[in-house]
Structures are given as C-alpha cells and as structure tokens.
Amino acid sequence: MKRFFNFLRRTKKMEELMDEGKLTLEDRRTLIELTRKTVEALVRKEPLPEIETVSPNLEMPLGAFVTLKKNDRLRGCIGYTISFQQLYRTVIDAAAGAALRDPRFSRVRLEELPDLTYEVSVLSSFKRIHDLDEIEIGVHGIMIKQGFHQGLLLPQVGENSGFTPEMFLAQTCRKAGLHPTAWRDPITEIEIFSADVFGEEVLS
Structure with missing residues (x-):
C-alpha cells in the first residue's frame, strides 16, 4: 500500500x-x-x-x-x-x-x-471530454475507447495532417478498429491529452 x-x-x-x-x-x-x-x-x-x-x-x-x-x-x-x-x-x-x-x-x-x-x-495526464470544441488541433492528442477497442493519435498527427476536430476523431476511431463515426456514440469515451514533443533538433 x-x-x-x-x-x-x-x-x-x-x-x-x-x-x-x-x-x-x-x-x-x-x-x-x-x-x-x-x-x-x-x-x-x-x-x-x-x-x-x-x-x-x-x-x-x-x-x-x-x-x-x-x-x-x-x-x-x-x-x-x-x-x-x-x-x-x-x-x-x-x-x-x-x-x-x-x-x-x-x-x-x-x-x-x-x-x-x-x-x-x-x-x-488524460482528460475525458464531451464536447469536440474542447479539442485544439496542434495541442491535443486523442484517445478513443469503446468496449475492447482503443486507439490513440498523438497531437502532431492532427496538426501535420491538417485535420479538423471531426476528422481527427474519425481517424482515431479507425485506429481503434471502429467505424469513423463511432465517436458520436454515447458509449464511446473520448479523452484528450497534450504532449511535450521533441526531436533531434534539441541536440544542436
């Protein structure tokens, strides 16, 4: 304990x-x-x-x-x-x-x-949301959960792909093995998170 x-x-x-x-x-x-x-x-x-x-x-x-x-x-x-x-x-x-x-x-x-x-x-940390207006492209990643299905996309994916929040949710659903509109289902859990993202530029 x-x-x-x-x-x-x-x-x-x-x-x-x-x-x-x-x-x-x-x-x-x-x-x-x-x-x-x-x-x-x-x-x-x-x-x-x-x-x-x-x-x-x-x-x-x-x-x-x-x-x-x-x-x-x-x-x-x-x-x-x-x-x-x-x-x-x-x-x-x-x-x-x-x-x-x-x-x-x-x-x-x-x-x-x-x-x-x-x-x-x-x-x-992750935060559960109920309104897609809470998703800020370039800042938030998304986690989708429904039953045994789970999928995650990092914040940079949404930004680099030029997604809208709806597109980002749909793609995360696909990553979870769900229909692209599964995020609209009340039983689907949507969580957002941020990330400290860095690459080899920190070495220069």
Whole structure:
C-alpha cells in the first residue's frame, strides 16, 4: 500500500512537471540520445546503453511514445499511455518497440540506421471530454475507447495532417478498429491529452 501511494505522489509530481513545461533542454537531449543509442544497439545486437545518473525529472513515471522516421516517412511508433517505471526507462522500452515490434513494419535493419530520425513524445495526464470544441488541433492528442477497442493519435498527427476536430476523431476511431463515426456514440469515451514533443533538433 505504501508503494502504491508513493507511486501516486510521483505521478502527481510528473503531471505538474508536464503542465508547467519543466522538462529541461538537457532532459530532452538525454531522452533523444537514449532513443538513438537504444535503437542502434538493438539493431547491431550490442548491449543496451548503460545509465549512470539522470535528472529527477526523468525518474518520474509518465507515458511516452517514440517515433522513428526514415526520409521523413513513418518507420515505427510505439509507446505507453501510462507507466509504472521511470520516464527514461519507458522511453528505452518504447524505442525498442518502435524499432523491433511495430506490427505495421518490419524490424529496422542495419543499413537503415543512417537514415533514421527520432522523436519523443512525453504525455500529460488524460482528460475525458464531451464536447469536440474542447479539442485544439496542434495541442491535443486523442484517445478513443469503446468496449475492447482503443486507439490513440498523438497531437502532431492532427496538426501535420491538417485535420479538423471531426476528422481527427474519425481517424482515431479507425485506429481503434471502429467505424469513423463511432465517436458520436454515447458509449464511446473520448479523452484528450497534450504532449511535450521533441526531436533531434534539441541536440544542436
């Protein structure tokens, strides 16, 4: 029970961290470097990078996604909406999943490594909504839930695709394996979230 309450306290601190945008430039650099080194090590069948020390920010539990692109085209994206481990470990696991276990793609090959770029999305807490006017394209991602179906699209998907809120909801329904208009069904749960999204630009 004590461990559970400690987890809740850490989660609250991380939500406050995200709400206030306090991931530092060094935090972002660390996560991008971990992502790159993890993918390269796994593809080359080498040991994973060793972690000596990280900032307290990266010790907090929060969901995160890792996106791999090759020549500006999606090459893999895996993540976790919630996490019971430290953020940096969640990012390592997501990087491994994006490189090796995204069911839409084959495993990343050695010759592809020079062409890959990396992006990390650290998620805020989720908020259930009942009015699509609450969705702000470019700020919010969407989670759709109905029965055993669940789908999520990150904030940058809506912005990069030029979606309206209705289009964003429809596409998220498709991601969940539902009819595009399923978001109108009263039994469908719609949740929004924000994300701290950054890529290799933080290294320059």
